[in-house]
Amino acid sequence: MRIAEIVGKVTLSRVHPSLQGAQLKLAVPLMLEDLRGETDLLEAEFLVVYDSFSAGxxxxxxxxxxxxxxxxxxxxxxxxxxxxxxxxxxxxxxDQ
Structure with missing residues (x-):
């Protein structure tokens, strides 16, 4: 399990039937440097995440x-x- 930050939402014109009504969000997995605010998230890799909690x-x-x-x-x-x-x-x- 990792920590990630939501950076947007995904809108689909067609969806797999099992995902009907689901929310898909765009997230960036965070490294320790990201959590400390030492890096720019725009250079990170993005993931599409199934979100049942409506994260903003x-x-x-x-x-x-x-x-x-x-x-x-x-x-x-x-x-x-x-x-x-x-x-x-x-x-x-x-800090350790």
Whole structure:
């Protein structure tokens, strides 16, 4: 699981039937430098995330990827590669 930031939403003209009514968001997975504000998010890789929590632009989420992203829908099959598992209120970093 990784932390990501929502940077936009995805609008489709056609959708797979199992995703009908779902919200798809555009998110950037964050590294430690990103959480500290040391890098520019515009240079990062973007992911399309299945979002059942209606996260807004600028919010940070807990991102599940790969086979684990489809587990909340078991036994139903959904073609998702990334899933918003939680909206994060705060993220605290400590120096080690």
């Amino acid at each position: 632009v600028g919010e940070r989420i807990a991102l599940s990827e790969g086979g684990e992203a489809a587990q909340p829908f078991y036994p139903e099959l959904k073609p998702v590669d990334a899933y918003n598992a939680a909206i994060l209120d705060t993220v605290h970093l400590r």
